[in-house]
Amino acid sequence: MKAWLLDKLGDGVEKLHVADVADPLPAAGEVVLRMLFAGLNPADRYLAENQYPARPPLPHILGRDGIGVVETIGPGVKGIQPEDKLVIVRSEIGVNRPGTFAQKAAVPIESLIRAALNWTDEQSAGALLVYLTAYQALTQWNEPGRALPPSLILITGASGGVGVACVQLAKAMGHTVVGLSRDPQKSQKLGELGADAVFDPRQPDWRKQMLARMNGREVDLAVDNIGGPLLVEVIESLAHGGRISCVGRLAGPVPEFNTASLFFRRARLGGVHVGSYSAAESQSVWKSVLGLLEKSNAKPLVDSVHPFDALPEAFARLKQGPMGKVLLRTSD
Numbered sequence: 001m002k003a004w005l006l007d008k009l010g011d012g013v014e015k016l017h018v019a020d021v022a023d024p025l026p027a028a029g030e031v032v033l034r035m036l037f038a039g040l041n042p043a044d045r046y047l048a049e050n051q052y053p054a055r056p057p058l059p060h061i062l063g064r065d066g067i068g069v070v071e072t073i074g075p076g077v078k079g080i081q082p083e084d085k086l087v088i089v090r091s092e093i094g095v096n097r098p099g100t101f102a103q104k105a106a107v108p109i110e111s112l113i114r115a116a117l118n119w120t121d122e123q124s125a126g127a128l129l130v131y132l133t134a135y136q137a138l139t140q141w142n143e144p145g146r147a148l149p150p151s152l153i154l155i156t157g158a159s160g161g162v163g164v165a166c167v168q169l170a171k172a173m174g175h176t177v178v179g180l181s182r183d184p185q186k187s188q189k190l191g192e193l194g195a196d197a198v199f200d201p202r203q204p205d206w207r208k209q210m211l212a213r214m215n216g217r218e219v220d221l222a223v224d225n226i227g228g229p230l231l232v233e234v235i236e237s238l239a240h241g242g243r244i245s246c247v248g249r250l251a252g253p254v255p256e257f258n259t260a261s262l263f264f265r266r267a268r269l270g271g272v273h274v275g276s277y278s279a280a281e282s283q284s285v286w287k288s289v290l291g292l293l294e295k296s297n298a299k300p301l302v303d304s305v306h307p308f309d310a311l312p313e314a315f316a317r318l319k320q321g322p323m324g325k326v327l328l329r330t331s332d
Contacts (some may be wrong), residue, residue: 003102004311005059010050013315016062016101024098024106026074033068033086033107035330037305038100039126040318041065041161042248047095056096063100064093066330067115067125077109086112087124089282090132090274101311103330110279113286119299126161126325127300131289132282133274134165137223137245138173140270152176152217154210154237157225158195159186159323162247164301166223167195172292178210178219180230186323194296201230207237218242226250232257235267244269305329 001023004016026032044062046052070084080086091111093099098106115124142148153170157163158179170177171194179198181187187198197213199206211218218239224231228251234244235257242265261267277285293299301324306314311328318326 001103002308003061003098004063006048006062007059009048009055009058009060011048013045013048013062014312016048016311018309019059021102024104026072026077026106028075029077029110030074030106030108031070031077031080031086031112032072032074033066033088033105034071035066035068035100035103035105036085036121037067037125038063038328038330039065039129040314040326040328041129042250042318043129044094044099045315045318052095054095056098061098061100061102061105062094063102063105063328064088064090064095065126065129066100066105067121068100068105068330071104080109080112085115085121087115087128089113089279089286090129090277091279091282095275100330101328103308108279110283113283116290120302122302122305122325122327123300125327126302128286129274130161130165130325131169131293131300132277132285133162133247133272134169134223135285135289136274136277137162137166137247137272138170138221140245140272141221141243141268147173148175148221150174150176151220152178152214152239154178154180154219154222154234155195155225156180156201156222156230156234157248157250158190158198159183160225160248160321161325163223163225164190164193164323167193168296168298169289169292171195172296172298176214176217178214180206183321189323193298201233207233210237221245223247227254228252229255232261235261235265238265238267241266243267245272246270247272300325302327
């Protein structure tokens with residue numbers, strides 16, 4: 001089969017290359033999928049740049065999301081038939097195991113689900129990682145057995161993959177949703193997706209604008225996909241007891257700031273790592289995600305689909321900050 005290979009951690013996605021490699025064989029409890037579409041994620045780039053805590057055997061095949069058709073079934077697998085169409089749930093696929101930027105992939109059955117009936121293959125291919133991440137970001141502060149009461153949720157980088165998923169899920173959960181986006185067209189689209197207000201973080205008075213729009217109400221929970229200097233401003237927007245779920249670091253390191261801004265708000269910051277979900281937890285969370293999306297009739301957004309030999313162009317598009325998933329077509 002053909003696959004995109006990473007020869008060395010630290011080379012980055014710019015040095016990925018296509019090669020012919022042996023078809024994968026399914027171990028016990030696994031199936032081999034003939035991949036149809038694979039979803040790109042910033043985490044793929046981070047791993048290629050050696051900024052991610054994984055040490056896969058090299059050369060490595062990136063790609064964590066995808067949908068495919070069952071081609072070969074390993075020993076002990078029940079309830080799955082050849083030609084079944086299945087979607088990969090967040091797992092070691094593309095992390096410490098060969099991923100989905102290939103024509104075929106071997107996947108444990110506990111990391112597979114059936115596609116949502118009313119979604120296209122393209123919508124399913126890139127949905128799992130962003131929605132599981134968004135769900136963890138929105139719920140990790142919940143008391144055991146209790147949902148977060150209706151709250152003001154601030155989402156930075158709201159037009160990105162996780163950002164859009166957060167807007168959709170938070171709105172379905174009954175929260176008031178405020179997004180930050182620098183693009184007027186994307187801001188308008190976020191409003192159509194359910195955001196109650198969207199502000200441009202480049203405006204020095206965006207926090208004052210938000211307070212006025214929200215009638216003085218401050219932020220109960222922020223989902224930060226950006227990091228960098230903006231995180232300091234997000235902390236300043238928090239209400240007493242406010243929380244921040246830190247998802248990404250697209251803007252780089254956070255500059256020095258006065259830690260007293262945390263003290264008097266009793267604020268908490270917590271990292272989001274969807275890899276901490278077990279396979280069973282991922283399956284359970286995905287059922288909750290689907291229930292919320294069905295409740296609000298929301299579906300994943302797809303920005304673009306690129307042919308198999310155009311993975312570099314697909315990563316270039318991802319770097320531009322699209323609204324919706326960037327996909328690689330892995331099969332003719």
